[in-house]
Amino acid sequence: LKEVLGRARFLKSIQCKHDEGLVLVKVYFKRGDSSDLREYERKLARIREVFSRIENPHVWPFQFWLETDKAAYLLRQYFFNNLHDRLSTRPFLSLVEKKWLAFQLLYAVKQCHDNGICHGDIKCENVLVTSWNWLYLADFASFKPTYIPHDDPSDFSFFFDTGGRRRCYLAPERFYEHGGEIQVAHDAPLRPSMDIFAVGCVIAELFLEGQPLFELSQLLAYRRGQYDPSQHLEKRLQYS
Incomplete structure (x- = not known):
């Protein structure tokens, strides 16, 4: 173990040293529940197997995982820079x-969707960039909920808020209302359109010099039709 990275709550990220180089280990500590993780393991294996057949991939799946009585571990090669x-x-x-x-x-998103894979949590922290500006999309979130309640920010903070930055690039349709007309299951399948919304937000942040397109409160207001980011976007681009 070399260093604990970030302040994420759902998965703790740890930089570790391996004989062949640095690796990133994401750790899920079991919280007294008896969750069956085999379905998530099956999804991870499918993603890795599908991407192994892609020529010139711009996607980087988890390469190894391990479950013990107290925790589950996800491993991939460590990259020194993400887009953020x-x-x-x-x-x-x-x-x-x-x-x-x-x-x-x-x-990278086209490679995913052409092979029936959705990412589920596209943001700058999950876009890896090498020193020669080669890009990989990583940390596929097949184990995170597809839908979260719009009136309980704790779910967003726990699963999706990396480092407490409050930037939110989840598609508006991924938020649901308790007791609303539309009933959704947390583990319902992701849709490609959800990834496309997030990709647009990341590209906007790229051209806005790291300024976010949405924070959580703004995205929820956008979902209600009470916020329009286009004016902010146009103003920033005029001076860039």
């Missing part, structure tokens, strides 16, 4: 480099 880090690191990205990263991200 890269946007604040000198030398800053040129316009051409931003377009190149945006293209690769769109292509």
